[in-house]
Each structure stands twice: as C-alpha cells, then as structure tokens.
Amino acid sequence: MKGWQVETRGDIPVFKDLTVPSPGPGQVQIQIEACGLNFADLLMVKGTYQDTPEAPFTPGLEVCGKVIAQGDGVSAPAIGQRVAVFGGQGGLAEIGCFPADRCVAVPDSMPSTVAAGFIVAYGTSHVALAHKARLQPGERLLVLGAAGGVGLTAVELGANMGAEVIAVARGPEKLQIAKDHGATHLIDAGAPDLREQVKALGGADVVYDAVGGDAFDAAFRATNPGGRIIVIGFASGTVPQIKANHLMVKNIDVMGVYWGGYLKFDPKVVTDSLAALFAMYGAGGLRPHVSHVLALDKADEALELLRSRRSTGKVVVAP
Structure with a gap:
C-alpha cells in the first residue's frame, strides 16, 4: 500500500x-x-x-x-x-x-x-467549553484563531450554547467564515490593539486560545474578573508565561485542555461529548x-x- x-x-x-x-x-x-x-x-x-x-x-x-x-x-x-x-x-x-x-x-x-x-476539532472545543469552562448563555466568549481547525468549532459551539462570540482571525475572508458560523463580533488578528478592542466590547468572560504568544497576553489583560482562560495550543510557536499574582488579583482561572489525554484518564468525558456532538450534527445543528x-x-x-x-x-x- x-x-x-x-x-x-x-x-x-x-x-x-x-x-x-x-x-x-x-x-x-x-x-x-x-x-x-x-x-x-x-x-x-x-x-x-x-x-x-x-x-x-x-x-x-x-x-x-x-x-x-x-x-x-x-x-x-x-x-x-x-x-x-x-x-x-x-x-x-x-x-x-x-x-x-x-x-x-x-x-x-x-x-x-x-x-x-x-472528532478532534469538535471534541476539543466541546470538552473545553462545556466540560471545563462550563460556558453559560449570555457570557462573552473570545476565540483566538477563530477560523482554524479547532477555533472555528469553538465559534460555532459557543454560539450554539448562547454565548456572545468575539472572533479573532487574520483577514476579512477568515473573519467572514467565523461570522458565518455564529460570531457576533470580529477582530482582525493583525490589529495592534486587541486588548482595547475586546475591552470596548465589555471584556471576555471565557477565552479560547489555540494561538498563544502576544495574542494570549492581550486576551489575558482583557479577561474580566472571575473569567476563565482555556489553553488549547500554541500555533504562534510561543508558549505564554503567566504571572500568578495577576491570576490572584483578577480571580481568573487558566485551564489546559488536551483532548487526547482524556482517553487515558477519563474516557467517559470523550464518549459522552462525542455522543452529544453526533446528535447535534444529526439534528442539523452543526455545519x-x-x-x-x-x-x-x-x-x-x-x-x-x-x-x-x-x-x-x-x-x-x-x-
């Protein structure tokens, strides 16, 4: 073969x-x-x-x-x-x-x-948003890398869960795709003022980050007190360094999600998530x-x- x-x-x-x-x-x-x-x-x-x-x-x-x-x-x-x-x-x-x-x-x-x-893209985002971050209707979800393989599924699932989605992606074509999948607000990743733009929208309650680097730093500073940051990956090539005292002062939770790891220590999380996702697809709720x-x-x-x-x-x- x-x-x-x-x-x-x-x-x-x-x-x-x-x-x-x-x-x-x-x-x-x-x-x-x-x-x-x-x-x-x-x-x-x-x-x-x-x-x-x-x-x-x-x-x-x-x-x-x-x-x-x-x-x-x-x-x-x-x-x-x-x-x-x-x-x-x-x-x-x-x-x-x-x-x-x-x-x-x-x-x-x-x-x-x-x-x-x-499986991987939707599974990662569903476990991250529903199981780990417990995203609630009406919360503001910031998605970095919003037109990528996992990011776009986070946009779609977040919108389906009733969140107000802020999509960050590079260029009008990618931003349009994020909008087509449920994003309410669009920010170009090349803009120098990501933090200010997110803050102007009311800040982020939940951040979904598959990018890392400078984008993580800006998103961290735009996260509301009591917010949650989900670390998915580091497409920028730079792993962020987090200041623990800032976590403490803002009461922010930072949580890592490695979807494949659940297969080893808690596979039921994955099987339950996939069952829910295939049901959503069958009902026409996912594109x-x-x-x-x-x-x-x-x-x-x-x-x-x-x-x-x-x-x-x-x-x-x-x-």
Missing part, C-alpha cells in the same frame, strides 16, 4: 510503499477513506508533540473509513461498518489499524471527508467546514496549508 512515513524523528515524511499492517488484539483494520489533519500533525512530524511515536511512523491522528478486518477479541465494530477514529498515528496511508474501542459509527448523512476531521481535500500523494501540500495558515476549518487527505 501507499503511505507517508517519518523515517527518523524530526525528518520530513516520505511517500513510499509500506507493508499493509495486520490488526493486533483489540484492533480493527480500516480501509481509510479520509484523514483529517491537525496542527498536532505538524508537531508530530517535527518530533515536538507530546505523544510523538517512535520512528518510523505514519502521521495522521484521525481517520474515517470502513472496517475490513478485526483483531483478536474484537466483535465490534463489524466488518463493513464505516467508522471514525482517533488513532494518534497511521492516518496518512491507504490502510491502518486502530483501537476498536475508540471507533465511532458515522451517520450515513455525514461524508467521510467531514467525519475524518470531526463542519472543510476548506481543502487533497489526494494522498499530496499530503505534504496539505500539511503546508496548515503550516502557512492558508486553510480555514479542516484540511483533509482522501486516499
């Missing part, structure tokens, strides 16, 4: 012929129809992601496809069933083997290119945005779309 492989930690992935993997105990073998890319894939390729596998490995955290074989001890999902799964690696190939207990049945109404990028779908042999170009921030919503590779 064809697939991408990082042969040495930190090296650029190579497109090559790979041995078809056989499912081990507790695994299913999946004919991959689509692989959703995430910023974490870029970190994994560099070798800086917290869960980077030992090389050689195939990148691609989440996929959608049909089950074609079962490993020992597996009775579900059934062969022939279409599922989505967060496997942590192995997605940028024609076939992969993934934990059976992580597979989620995909509704017939959901295309594979949508399902492949649904996932996929800006690019590329062929498997173009996965390097797909990753570059993320790296250069030229994408909006999700980028998907379809073998």
Whole structure:
C-alpha cells in the first residue's frame, strides 16, 4: 500500500510503499477513506508533540473509513461498518489499524471527508467549553484563531450554547467564515490593539486560545474578573508565561485542555461529548467546514496549508 512515513524523528515524511499492517488484539483494520489533519500533525512530524511515536511512523491522528478486518477479541465494530477514529498515528496511508474501542459509527448523512476531521476539532472545543469552562448563555466568549481547525468549532459551539462570540482571525475572508458560523463580533488578528478592542466590547468572560504568544497576553489583560482562560495550543510557536499574582488579583482561572489525554484518564468525558456532538450534527445543528481535500500523494501540500495558515476549518487527505 501507499503511505507517508517519518523515517527518523524530526525528518520530513516520505511517500513510499509500506507493508499493509495486520490488526493486533483489540484492533480493527480500516480501509481509510479520509484523514483529517491537525496542527498536532505538524508537531508530530517535527518530533515536538507530546505523544510523538517512535520512528518510523505514519502521521495522521484521525481517520474515517470502513472496517475490513478485526483483531483478536474484537466483535465490534463489524466488518463493513464505516467508522471514525482517533488513532494518534497511521492516518496518512491507504490502510491502518486502530483501537476498536475508540471507533465511532458515522451517520450515513455525514461524508467521510467531514467525519475524518470531526472528532478532534469538535471534541476539543466541546470538552473545553462545556466540560471545563462550563460556558453559560449570555457570557462573552473570545476565540483566538477563530477560523482554524479547532477555533472555528469553538465559534460555532459557543454560539450554539448562547454565548456572545468575539472572533479573532487574520483577514476579512477568515473573519467572514467565523461570522458565518455564529460570531457576533470580529477582530482582525493583525490589529495592534486587541486588548482595547475586546475591552470596548465589555471584556471576555471565557477565552479560547489555540494561538498563544502576544495574542494570549492581550486576551489575558482583557479577561474580566472571575473569567476563565482555556489553553488549547500554541500555533504562534510561543508558549505564554503567566504571572500568578495577576491570576490572584483578577480571580481568573487558566485551564489546559488536551483532548487526547482524556482517553487515558477519563474516557467517559470523550464518549459522552462525542455522543452529544453526533446528535447535534444529526439534528442539523452543526455545519463542519472543510476548506481543502487533497489526494494522498499530496499530503505534504496539505500539511503546508496548515503550516502557512492558508486553510480555514479542516484540511483533509482522501486516499
């Protein structure tokens, strides 16, 4: 089969012929129809992601496809069933083997290119906003990186939860996409006065930050007393340094959310969240945005779309 492989930690992935993997105990073998890319894939390729596998490995955290074989001890999902799964690696190939207990049945109404990028982005934002921050109707939600893979889902879910959403993204095209998904206020990320603009709107009760760097600093200073800041990631490349005395004086909570970590220490949070999200999709309450779908042999170009921030919503590779 064809697939991408990082042969040495930190090296650029190579497109090559790979041995078809056989499912081990507790695994299913999946004919991959689509692989959703995430910023974490870029970190994994560099070798800086917290869960980077030992090389050689195939990148691609989440996929959608049909089950074609079962490993020992597996009775579900059934062969022939279409599922989505967060496997942590192995997605940028024609076939992969993934934990059976992580597979989620995909509704017939959901295309594979949508399902492949649904779990991590929507799951991260739903757990962050509903489980961790307990976002309430009428609160003001500030979303940094609001047109990105996770940021756009935070805009949409926040609006669905009754929040007044302030979207921060770069350029009118990305801001329009955020508006189309429920943002009430739009701020260009290139503006030098982010803090002042947010304060003029009444400040933020909850901040959703997948960017870090200077944007985090400005958002922190625009957070209302008693507010909550959700740390999702650091697309800017800079991890913020937080002054604890400022947290104390403003009674602000800063909380980290690593969605994949819940699979290890509290998987029920993830399963309950995904059940709620697929129900929302089935009821027509969610409109996932996929800006690019590329062929498997173009996965390097797909990753570059993320790296250069030229994408909006999700980028998907379809073998």
